[in-house]
Amino acid sequence: MFDSSNTKKTRHKVMMTVELDDGAERLMALFVAPGTRVSDTLNDNRQFLPFEAADGSVEIIRKDAIRRIVPMESNARAARGPYDILGIAENASDAEVKAAYHKAIMPIHPDNIASKDLPPDFVALANRMSAQANEAYAKIKKMRGKTDE
16 A cells, blocks of 8 residues: 655755855755765755755755855864865965955854844854854964954
């Protein structure tokens, strides 16, 4: 007999930043099957993936348009160093560090997020991300012997 309870697959929402070919970085969610890694979903045979945008709408994005994704709740993310968090090399100049910090903080700054009337999970995620970026920038400045500018 047909068991209708198995017709709908349960998915887990994984919050992430998605960088597309146009250089835009956005907070989005990807729905992943239980026991499946994000990388498995990205490497399956589909050409398009549905992402939930911050406003709750669903965007279908072509996989080959995705330049980079960073899952927000990954355990590996917590172990990353300050340079990795800002996406720069350790030998980056002070100006490059500052530019990378501004690029990282601008889309997730609490003032920017508060003005967009986003769902609470996106606000909480943006707050955690901005705290990480602030902490990374402060650590780099401290390691380099810099004070507040």
